[in-house]
Amino acid sequence: MSGVALDPKTAPTFPMAAKVLVGDTQMRKNVRHATDIIQAKRARVVGEMPDWQELRETGRRVREHTMKFLDVYLEEFERKCTAAGGVVHWAKDADEARQIVIGLVKASGSHEVIKIKSMTTEEIQLNKALEGAGITPYETDLAELIIQLGGDQPSHIVVPALHKNRQQIREIFKREMNLPNLGDTPQDLADAARLFLRKKFLTVKTGVSGANFLIAETGGVCVVESEGNGRMCLTLPETLITIAGIDKVVPRLADLEVLLQLLPRSATGERMNPYNSIWNGVDPRGVDGPKAFHIVLMDNARTKVLEDSEGRQTLNCIRCGACQNACPVYRQTGGHAYGSVYAGPIGAILTPQLQEMHYAQTLPYASSLCGACYEVCPVKINIPEVLVHLRNRVVEQKGFFDPEAAAMKTVGMIFRSERRFRAAQRFGRMAETPLVDKDGWIGWLPGLLGGWTQVRDLREMPKETFRDWWEKRGGAS
Amino acid sequence: MGEAWGCVVNASTASRELMLGRIRTANAAAGAGAGNAAEEWAAIPREYRRTSTLGREAVLELLEDRLRDYDAHVLRVASEGVAAAVLGMLGERGRTRMLAAPGVTAAWLPEGFAFAVDDGLSVESIDRFEGVMTESTLAIAETGTIVLQTVPGQGRRAVSLVPDYHLCLVRASAVVATVPEAMDVLATRPAFATTFISGPSATADIEMTRIKGVHGPRFLDVLLVMDDVARSA
Ligand code: SF4
Numbered sequence: 001m002s003g004v005a006l007d008p009k010t011a012p013t014f015p016m017a018a019k020v021l022v023g024d025t026q027m028r029k030n031v032r033h034a035t036d037i038i039q040a041k042r043a044r045v046v047g048e049m050p051d052w053q054e055l056r057e058t059g060r061r062v063r064e065h066t067m068k069f070l071d072v073y074l075e076e077f078e079r080k081c082t083a084a085g086g087v088v089h090w091a092k093d094a095d096e097a098r099q100i101v102i103g104l105v106k107a108s109g110s111h112e113v114i115k116i117k118s119m120t121t122e123e124i125q126l127n128k129a130l131e132g133a134g135i136t137p138y139e140t141d142l143a144e145l146i147i148q149l150g151g152d153q154p155s156h157i158v159v160p161a162l163h164k165n166r167q168q169i170r171e172i173f174k175r176e177m178n179l180p181n182l183g184d185t186p187q188d189l190a191d192a193a194r195l196f197l198r199k200k201f202l203t204v205k206t207g208v209s210g211a212n213f214l215i216a217e218t219g220g221v222c223v224v225e226s227e228g229n230g231r232m233c234l235t236l237p238e239t240l241i242t243i244a245g246i247d248k249v250v251p252r253l254a255d256l257e258v259l260l261q262l263l264p265r266s267a268t269g270e271r272m273n274p275y276n277s278i279w280n281g282v283d284p285r286g287v288d289g290p291k292a293f294h295i296v297l298m299d300n301a302r303t304k305v306l307e308d309s310e311g312r313q314t315l316n317c318i319r320c321g322a323c324q325n326a327c328p329v330y331r332q333t334g335g336h337a338y339g340s341v342y343a344g345p346i347g348a349i350l351t352p353q354l355q356e357m358h359y360a361q362t363l364p365y366a367s368s369l370c371g372a373c374y375e376v377c378p379v380k381i382n383i384p385e386v387l388v389h390l391r392n393r394v395v396e397q398k399g400f401f402d403p404e405a406a407a408m409k410t411v412g413m414i415f416r417s418e419r420r421f422r423a424a425q426r427f428g429r430m431a432e433t434p435l436v437d438k439d440g441w442i443g444w445l446p447g448l449l450g451g452w453t454q455v456r457d458l459r460e461m462p463k464e465t466f467r468d469w470w471e472k473r474g475g476a477s
Numbered sequence: 478m479g480e481a482w483g484c485v486v487n488a489s490t491a492s493r494e495l496m497l498g499r500i501r502t503a504n505a506a507a508g509a510g511a512g513n514a515a516e517e518w519a520a521i522p523r524e525y526r527r528t529s530t531l532g533r534e535a536v537l538e539l540l541e542d543r544l545r546d547y548d549a550h551v552l553r554v555a556s557e558g559v560a561a562a563v564l565g566m567l568g569e570r571g572r573t574r575m576l577a578a579p580g581v582t583a584a585w586l587p588e589g590f591a592f593a594v595d596d597g598l599s600v601e602s603i604d605r606f607e608g609v610m611t612e613s614t615l616a617i618a619e620t621g622t623i624v625l626q627t628v629p630g631q632g633r634r635a636v637s638l639v640p641d642y643h644l645c646l647v648r649a650s651a652v653v654a655t656v657p658e659a660m661d662v663l664a665t666r667p668a669f670a671t672t673f674i675s676g677p678s679a680t681a682d683i684e685m686t687r688i689k690g691v692h693g694p695r696f697l698d699v700l701l702v703m704d705d706v707a708r709s710a
Contacts, residue, residue, distance in 0.1 A: 030684075037685040054525040061521045069514040071500040084668075090493035100489065142691050143682040159682060166683050186683040190691045197692065202600050202639075218667045228638055228678040228693020235634040236600055246496065251518050253667055257660035258525070260673075268681065271543065272620035272656075275693065276673035277634070287597065288633035288670055299492075303499035309507040 006153045007125070008351055008359040011339025014366045018337040027163045031155070031334045034162035035325040041269025042322060042376070049265070059262050060380040062255050063316035067306060073216040073249045074297060080219025084281025086293045094124035097298045101126060101208065101241055102133045104294050108239040110135070110206040114197075116223065116230040117141035118210025119157055119319060120243050120298065122341040123354070126208070137208070138200050140229035142193050149176040155335025155343060158267045158321035163334050197229070207237035207290070211244040212318070213259060214295075217252040219280050221295065224263060226274040234277050240290040246297050247315040259318060262378035266320035305353045310389040314349050316379045321346075323373035323383060329366055338363060345373035349386045357393055364390035529619070529654035536618045536654045537701065543621025547676025548689060549697040556704050559646070560587040563610065566644060566698055575644075576603065578611040578636055580629025585646060595636050603635055608642030608696075614671075615651040616699075617659045621676065623647055623699065624659060626669040634672055643694040645674075650705040 011017065021027065046052050066073055078088045091097035105113055113130065115121065115137050127137045127148075139148040143161035147154055150172040154160030161169070170184045173192050182192055209230065213222040221242055223230050234240060250259065256278075264273040282293050306312050324330050324344025335343030340351040340360060348367055352360040364387050367373075373383040529536065537553075544551045554562040564587035567575065577592040586592055592610065595603070612630035613623045623645055625631045637643055653659050663671060678693030689695050 034685050051525040054523075058521060058523050058525060065514075065517055065521060068504060068509040068512070069517070070504070071497050072514045074497070074500075089489045090496055091489070092492040092495055096489075096492060140692070141682075142680050146682070159685075161682055162685075169683060186686040186688045189683055190680060190688040194691055198604075201692070202604060220667065226678070227680045227691040229691065231634060231638045231672065232692055235638065246500075251514070253664050254660055257657040258523075261525075261656050270675070272617075272622045272673060272675040274547075274675050274677070274679050277670070278672075279670040280668060283627065283633075283670065288627045288635075297496075299496045299499070303496060303503050306500060306503035307506050312503075312507055 006122075006336065006338075006340050008340045008355050011360075014333075014337055014339065014360075014362040017339060018333040018366070021333050021337045024334070026165070027334050028332065030163050030165050032331055034156075034159060035331055038159070038269050038325050042266060042325070043269075045265045045269055045271055048271075049261070055258055055261055056378055056380050058258050059318075059378055060316065062250065062258060063318075063379050064313070066250060067247070067312060067315055069251075070246065070249065070306065073251055074246060076216040077214050077219055077249055078297075080217070081214075081221075081281055081295060082219070084219050085284065086219065086281035086295055089294060089296045091296050091298045091300070094298075094300050097124050097243060097296055097300065098126060098129040100296050101243065102129060102135070104239070104241050105130070105135050105206055105208075106133070108206045108292070110204065110239070112136045112138065112200075112204045113206045113208045113241075114138050114140050114200055114204045114233050114237065115144075115207070116209045116225065116233040117144045117160065118208070118243065119154075119341055120210045120245055121208065122154060124243075124298070124300065126243070138197070138204070140197055140201070140227075140233060141225070142190065142227060142229075145193055145197070146172060149173070153336060154341055156321060156324055157319050157342060157344075157346070158324075163336075201229075201232040201236055205237050206239045206241070207233040209233055209240065209242045211242050211248050211295075212263070213256065214244055214249040214297075215253050215256070215278075216249055220253065220278050221280075222256065222276060222278045224260075224273055224276050226268070226270075228275060231275055231277055234279065235289045237290055239292045239294070241294045241296065243296045243298060245302055246299055247302050247317075263318055263320050266322040266376065266378040301354045301356055304356055308353070311349070311353055311386055313381050314346075314353060314386060316381055317346055317350065318379060319346075320378055322376040322378065326372040326376045327367070328370060328372070329368055333366075338366065345383045345387075346381075349383055349390060352390055352394075357390075357397060361394045361397070364394060525657075526655060527657040531618075531654055533705075537649060537652060539654070540616055540618035540621065540652055541701070543618065544676070544699055547621050548679070549621070549676050549699055551699040551701060553649075553701045553703055556702055559585040559700065559702055562700055563587050563644065564590060566700065567608075570608070570642060570696065570698070572607045572642055574605070574607045576606040576609045576636060576640060578609070578630055578632025580632075581610060581612060582630065582646075595632055600635055600639060603639045606640045608644060608694075609636050609640045610644045610646070611637050612646045612648075613651070614666075615653055615659055615662055616647045617656055618652060618654045620656060622659075623674050624663070625672045625674065626666070628669055634670055637672070637674070638693055641690070641694055642696045642698075643674075643677075644698045644700070646700050646702055648702050648704045652701075 089100050130137045139145050146161040146169050155163045174182050177196050211221050212224045264270045283289050323346050327345050330344040338347045342350045348363045352363050367387050369384045541551050575592050577594050579594050614626050616623045677697045678690045680691045681687050
């Protein structure tokens with residue numbers, strides 16, 4: 001994957017990429033190790049919150065409400081941010097966003113920029129565009145630095161380098177930072193990064209950041225991070241350029257009381273991440289932070305997603321990555337198989353929609369529909385529902401005579417009726433009988449379904465469905 | 478460059494109209510019709526906890542516990558004993574070249590210890606100090622968070638970031654239990670740049686091992702100033 005940008009337009013399809021990556025046992029081990037740890041931490045700190053479900057519900061409602069009044073809140077944000085001395089730019093697509101940023105960096109008189117991790121800039125492949133315009137971007141987040149120096153690509157939206165272990169990181173640093181005697185403890189590696197970047201932080205005059213939240217009420221911007229590299233990029237340069245998808249807006253400062261509880265616990269299993277920064281425009285007294293602040297509000301197909309009454313909940317995402325960590329498919333394939341910077345369940349629904357369904361059509365199938373992602377999502381995005389909805393859209397685009405189309409239509413018809421669903425379950429138990437081995441496993445499935453059993457075995461269907469069992473217990477009252 | 482600049486601004490204005498138009502059309506198409514934003518925002522259910530049932534002392538203990546859990550060092554000190562405690566802390570840490578945020582309560586600065594005061598130093602100069610002392614706006618017990626703003630006593634954001642060591646004074650009277658309580662306070666003074674700090678700078682990017690101080694301060698000490706003795710009794 002090295003060096004090749006994750007671009008849904010050119011990436012191999014998910015099944016092709018996954019087949020290769022599933023063979024990379026080191027990567028799978030690294031991914032499983034990292035996601036196991038984050039999940040355990042998340043479970044512990046979520047367990048501390050007796051009102052977690054209430055927070056999730058309010059989180060969902062706030063996000064839905066924001067999308068319903070997105071125009072109102074964006075205009076309010078623009079007004080308040082401008083009043084605070086910021087300059088607001090609007091970009092309809094990736095190309096325009098890149099042009100605006102390049103123009104601003106050039107106007108700032110800089111040939112270098114320091115960057116804080118931003119999936120939005122990855123989405124529009126900003127680094128490549130900056131380099132093309134003669135500007136050198138320095139990634140300052142430790143993980144992003146590992147990826148930049150290694151010519152690699154991010155594989156997780158919160159922990160982008162989780163597919164690398166420390167020996168691999170050490171090799172990259174030894175080579176790229178010219179440190180032949182570098183130790184291999186995590187502390188050695190972090191110290192090397194600190195030294196490597198310190199000078200850049202203190203001298204580069206222009207910073208580029210993403211944003212976690214834009215606050216309409218105050219025109220403020222909130223960035224959440226843990227290393228302090230974000231604070232360096234946001235406060236030390238003379239010019240700060242922030243790029244945010246239009247979906248990042250929240251109505252009021254008070255809404256952060258919900259989102260700042262949901263996000264860190266879901267993302268890294270922390271009660272609060274080490275640093276949150278909130279700022280409004282530029283300091284009127286000129287003593288703190290950049291002298292010039294620009295923010296680029298980017299559409300890049302988000303308004304298209306908004307149009308779709310079922311798909312639009314995707315925009316409620318606050319990019320915590322919890323769904324990735326919980327996803328059995330992601331845990332096997334890692335992030336690169338998704339062919340996009342947004343991997344895991346959120347990537348499976350976001351990427352095809354941002355591509356207006358022209359690319360990444362296999363992604364809605366990159367899920368077992370087990371529902372684990374829905375369960376952990378802090379704003380209750382029903383990812384399985386959106387996946388099924390997108391599968392239908394893929395099928396529609398491919399046309400009626402596609403064999404998958406026929407299968408999906410049948411499945412859709414079955415799922416829509418409880419009676420038909422039960423009949424299908426009974427039929428399934430009969431039909432599978434010749435395929436089940438004596439231990440109750442199915443090693444292969446015939447025809448189209450064969451692709452699925454090539455890489456895994458399937459348990460036979462239970463003799464009794466949950467519903468049957470529940471009703472027998474007299475539970476269906 | 479002036480030319481190119483002009484183009485950028487024009488394109489942006491056209492895109493603004495286009496994007497807002499698309500949002501309105503999209504919301505209409507998805508059946509998210511008109512309504513009153515303020516009214517509907519006020520109607521969003523908020524059943525989560527705003528406050529905690531813990532008593533005052535328990536809240537302070539929770540803060541200490543959570544700060545320690547995040548690798549910060551914390552010490553309680555009576556109002557009269559702050560300067561002495563500061564001196565002791567600096568001795569323990571072996572720090573001599575210290576910076577103070579302008580406007581730090583004078584009585585809290587120990588005599589015989591020379592603090593430099595940030596009066597618009599360059600960042601390179603700030604980088605030469607071994608540590609910084611600041612006050613704070615408030616602290617949140619449940620999350621082990623201290624909150625700083627760009628106001629007297631707390632300084633600009635760079636001073637609490639660039640030096641390797643941060644000594645922060647927190648008034649016990651400004652400790653709240655929950656995040657919503659903190660946001661209530663901050664909503665009354667939203668114009669100042671605000672930084673939430675939970676422990677020293679840290680990362681878990683390498684094999685999910687928590688490592689201190691990648692780019693920010695590696696050491697955080699908190700002095701909890703017991704200024705509300707009556708309430709904490
Ligand atoms: S979809 Fe939900 S769980 Fe996944 S990244 Fe977004 S907010 Fe987090």
